Amino acid sequence: MRFDPVAALIAYHDAINRLDFEAIETMFAEDALYVSPGFGGETRGRAAILKAFRDYFARFPDQHAKDDLVEQLGDRSVRSVWRLEATDRTTGEVIRRNGEEVTDFDDAGRIVRVTVFDRG
Template sequence: MPFSPVETTRLYHAAINALDFEALAGFFAIDAVYESSGIGEIAGQEAILDAFKVYFASYPDQVAEDDLIEELSPQSARSVWRLVATHRQTGEVSRRSGEEVILFDAAGKILRVTVQDRDAS
């Protein structure tokens, strides 16, 4: 089966929603970069996974949904998403939406994720 950036993005997001860090590690290239308007740039597979673990320790009930996943090129996809999460200690509810562009290498591993929030509350 040929590589599909849309299907791989769906599987990647499913691993995030399941908090399956072992599966998440398999999606990222060793030298991947994760860039978000909220946290800046994180370089390297291990650092990205560590950041996910820290975030989900604070927001373990996050529910994220994709409104759209589209192919931008044979090696990239764009998703439009929204999420709701409650901070474990403060009880503060966070509602966010935004979009992300994912660039994959020839082996189908994530090279770069660029996240841009649209709004947050």
């Protein structure tokens, strides 16, 4: 069966929206790299990435993101254009962000790199 990076990304984003940390964990390679200003820069390794997700969602538990575009860039690479809204649990402030994400997968279909570009 041929790997579909678009379907893999859609499943990954769905797991994030459901806060299904077990599913998210299985989607990352052990030595994955997550690059995002929202996570403080670069986070390396599945365990560290999952910790960053848990910390982020402890602060923004109601976040919901939507992909406006998902496009395949290569055999194992996909780009999404997204927007999100969330409430900061500590301040009550509602944030709205949008940006792009490039996600790369290994031969086993696990995420090896996520690069997030915030637009605002």
